[in-house]
Amino acid sequence: MKKKITAICALLGLLSTGAMAQEESTSALASMDPNQLTLLIILGVVLGVILLLLILMIYLMSFMATVLKKENPALADEPSWWETFKERFVTGKVDEAYGKDEKAKLMADHSYDGIHELDNFMPPWLQYVFLGTAVFAVFYFVNYSVLGIGKTGIEEYEEELRLEAIAAEERQANMLASIDETTVVFDESSAALAGGKSIFEGNCAACHAQDGGGGVGPNLTDDYWIHGGSISDIFSVVKYGVVEKGMVPWEDQLSPEEIQQVSSYIFTMRGTTPAAPKEAQGELYTEAAPVEVEVVEADSTATATN
Secondary structure, three states: OHHHHHHHHHHHHHHHHHHHHHHHOHHHHHOOOHHHHHHHHHHHHHHHHHHHHHHHHHHHHHHHHHHHHHHOHHHHHOOOHHHHHHHHHHHOOHHHHHOOOHHHHEEEEEEEOOEEEEOOOOOHHHHHHHHHHHHHHHHHHHHHHHOOOOOOHHHHHHHHHHHHHHHHHHHHHHHHHOOOOOOOOOOOOHHHHHHHHHHHHHHHHHHHOOOOOOOOOOOOOOOEEOOOOOHHHHHHHHHHOEHHHOEOOOOOOOOHHHHHHHHHHHHHOOOOOOOOOOOOOOEEOOOOOOOOOOOOOOOOOOOOOO
16 A cells, blocks of 8 residues: 555656646746647646546555455455556566576576576566667668658758858847947958948948048048047947038938948048048047056966965
């Protein structure tokens, strides 16, 4: 009876573990539509009722067996259904296989230098596991090598590479979409500068001249800048504009990536020689010198202490 109670407790423990796993998947359930969630709840309730009925049936069978054994003492010597099941599918009948003679286990044709191999008894559960692996191997071979339905290791690897390439493109797109004045960088790639040149000629040349020498807008080729000459400053001016001086903001017409491209192209104009340069405006801009970090060398005469 104690063994049966232990089995029931183990089953309840598995159910509680499943409930904990279900709590961890709450985020996945939240993404389901109402119809799918309702169907899942109904299936869960039905499964729970079936498990409860199964536990109740096992309990009633055990109770009836106990009552019958008390009313008929002759039945007390008969093994219970659990003992019969365990003997048939788990432990087996070792005594019937070999008897009580240990010499029956010896394999006479498997003797090498006096060392005899034993034909040990294989319990039923291990036999079933072995047969299961053999059946699985047949289906595995047919699925992968004969029918070609399942993906091979190389095909799975190529599929993972394809999915990772898509994910990398999405990450790159998200990074480009999130560029602002704090994360912008000078992109000196030929594709970026070509895109920036096209944007500049189509939108900025009317005020700053085709070669950046200036017109209505200031000269972009000298070292004097009204609002700062760093790549971040240029990005901010292009993005937000200077409304009081007639420059419109471009953040609604250009993407963050395009603003970075045109800002990088404007950055490369510095130091060029335009045909008709406009007089300098603003303040002289110089790049900030990199901060030097002083390295303090350890005294070579210092000794380590224990």
